[in-house]
Amino acid sequence: MNAKSSNDKSTPPQVLYGRSGMIKQLEDLKSSSDTRSALIRWLGFKVYKLSESDLFKIDYKKALKAYLSSHARRVKLIGVLVRDTEPTVKDLRARYKALATNLDKMMNLELAAFYISVNIAELPELMEIVK
Amino acid sequence: MNIDGDIIDHEVLNLLDESLIKKAFDTINLKKVSKAFYGDESLTESEIEAVARAIEGLEFSIIDLWQYSFETGEENLDSKTQFQKLCFKCFKLMNALPIPEDKFGKIKHILKLTTYAYLGEKWEDMRRFLIERQEVWSIDQTENNDWDDRMFSTIYLSILYLVRKSSWQDLDESVKLINSLRSEQSKYENQYLNEVEAQYKRGAALELASLYHLAKAVDLVSEYMLQGSPRDVLEQISFHFDKSIAYAQNVRIVELDLLLRMLHSTFKKMIFNSIRR
Numbered sequence: 001m002n003a004k005s006s007n008d009k010s011t012p013p014q015v016l017y018g019r020s021g022m023i024k025q026l027e028d029l030k031s032s033s034d035t036r037s038a039l040i041r042w043l044g045f046k047v048y049k050l051s052e053s054d055l056f057k058i059d060y061k062k063a064l065k066a067y068l069s070s071h072a073r074r075v076k077l078i079g080v081l082v083r084d085t086e087p088t089v090k091d092l093r094a095r096y097k098a099l100a101t102n103l104d105k106m107m108n109l110e111l112a113a114f115y116i117s118v119n120i121a122e123l124p125e126l127m128e129i130v131k
Numbered sequence: 132m133n134i135d136g137d138i139i140d141h142e143v144l145n146l147l148d149e150s151l152i153k154k155a156f157d158t159i160n161l162k163k164v165s166k167a168f169y170g171d172e173s174l175t176e177s178e179i180e181a182v183a184r185a186i187e188g189l190e191f192s193i194i195d196l197w198q199y200s201f202e203t204g205e206e207n208l209d210s211k212t213q214f215q216k217l218c219f220k221c222f223k224l225m226n227a228l229p230i231p232e233d234k235f236g237k238i239k240h241i242l243k244l245t246t247y248a249y250l251g252e253k254w255e256d257m258r259r260f261l262i263e264r265q266e267v268w269s270i271d272q273t274e275n276n277d278w279d280d281r282m283f284s285t286i287y288l289s290i291l292y293l294v295r296k297s298s299w300q301d302l303d304e305s306v307k308l309i310n311s312l313r314s315e316q317s318k319y320e321n322q323y324l325n326e327v328e329a330q331y332k333r334g335a336a337l338e339l340a341s342l343y344h345l346a347k348a349v350d351l352v353s354e355y356m357l358q359g360s361p362r363d364v365l366e367q368i369s370f371h372f373d374k375s376i377a378y379a380q381n382v383r384i385v386e387l388d389l390l391l392r393m394l395h396s397t398f399k400k401m402i403f404n405s406i407r408r
Contacts, residue, residue: 025383035385037187042385044194045392061143064191068146072187 022079023095030099030107033072040067076108083113084120134189134220135160139213143195147188155185156220159227174227182224189221200250200396201403219251226260234270238287239390241268245294246393249400254294261295278316278323279335282342285312289349290394293356293401302357309350337382344375345391352398356405368398 028035043060050057066074077099081091092111100109118126132144135156158178166172174182196217199210225244231237248257261268268291275281285308292305320339327335348371355364372395379388 038385038389041190041194042389044191045197045389048195048197064143065146068148068188068191072184 022081023099026077026079026099026109029075029077030103030109036072036075040064070106073104073106075106076110078109079111081111081113082116082120082123084116084118087113087115134217135223137216137220139216141192141196141213141217144189144192144217147192151181152185152188155182155224158182159224162227172227174229179228182228186221186224186228189217189224193217193221197396201399215250215252217251218247219253222247222251222253222256226256230267234284237268237270238284239386242287242290242390243393245290246397249397249404254400254404258295258297261291262297276319278319279338279342281315281319282312282339282346285309286342286346286349289346289353293349293353296356299357302353305353306350306357309346309353312346334382337378338384338387341375341378341382341384341387341391344371344378345394347371348375348395348398352401355402364402365399368395368402372398 029039044064047054047057047060052058083091091113096109096111099111103109116123132139132141132147132149132152134144134152158174158181162172162174193214196210196214199207199214202208202211222244225240225247228240231240244260245257248254270284270288272281272284272288275284289305289308292301292308295301324332324335324339348368351361351364351367351371354360361367372391376388376391376395379391
């Protein structure tokens with residue numbers, strides 16, 4: 001899963017974190033089994049200390065079982081875009097089409113956009129992420 | 132599950148296709164015989180793929196057992212033994228794979244190999260590899276002017292000298308390399324950040340911050356190996372790895388994040404193995 005935010009007033013949005021945007025990262029996850037594997041191992045490091053009854057750990061192991069039994073193909077790619085602009089389907093439509101092309105039949109793709117009424121730069125503070 | 136002659140029963144391991152694991156070990160064991168008789172140990176593409184998939188499966192199990200890597204309590208010793216055995220098996224499989232030719236692929240491969248050697252209690256095998264095959268792991272830094280690349284490559288070399296430690300000179304070399312980064316920072320850093328496209332500046336700066344903390348952790352381990360100080364080296368490297376991982380997470384460099392977690396445990400193991408404790 002990949003979540004990005006943008007307050008760029010032009011469409012489609014430019015995504016600014018790191019060296020690649022959300023779509024590029026989803027493309028990599030779609031096409032590269034090494035990238036998918038790295039992300040799942042990263043998730044593994046997030047859950048290994050949790051108790052066996054923790055819901056996140058239960059879900060992780062269930063997903064891992066599906067992934068391994070499908071020879072590393074059964075995955076769901078989820079992209080979430082958060083914007084503080086006027087909603088428009090243009091933000092996602094072309095990208096969804098491009099990503100859906102040649103998608104492995106065992107993979108699932110879901111892109112979502114959330115349009116919020118506050119300035120995105122203020123969001124971390126509003127959500128008390130930044131003290 | 133039977134893993135190359137060892138019966139290991141673990142939940143995540145049991146999700147794997149046993150025939151896939153068997154095939155991978157059969158392949159590499161056969162190649163050893165083939166090498167002894169014919170001098171040929173090369174793997175076909177499909178064999179490489181099979182071995183890589185087996186490694187991936189074992190790694191999921193290893194990560195699930197990661198919390199037991201430094202376990203000392205009696206009640207979890209079985210889990211610790213499983214962890215060590217799986218790390219060794221992973222090392223054995225990885226060691227049979229061809230080393231990637233591209234620089235970053237090679238660096239990641241060899242650092243991972245180092246981790247599994249240490250955590251699988253086979254560090255002397257890794258050391259022998261570094262002594263005997265310098266032409267394989269060395270990299271050319273002379274024309275490397277990109278600061279992030281230069282830092283990462285220098286840190287890699289410094290770690291390998293630390294692992295090889297065939298003489299005090301290797302430890303000195305490890306320290307020198309990290310010190311060279313301090314003197315080069317003023318020469319390369321500004322130029323690098325100025326050349327990065329505006330949209331990637333934040334990510335580039337956070338990546339550098341992550342690498343600076345990794346360099347400091349390597350420096351601390353080198354100093355400890357040379358001088359036996361600082362006495363609180365474990366706490367100090369944990370501080371720097373926590374920072375380094377936090378920056379890598381912030382910029383979402385998953386592979387760096389994974390590498391840092393593995394190196395943190397590798398360094399802890401190096402320190403525990405050190406005669407000074």
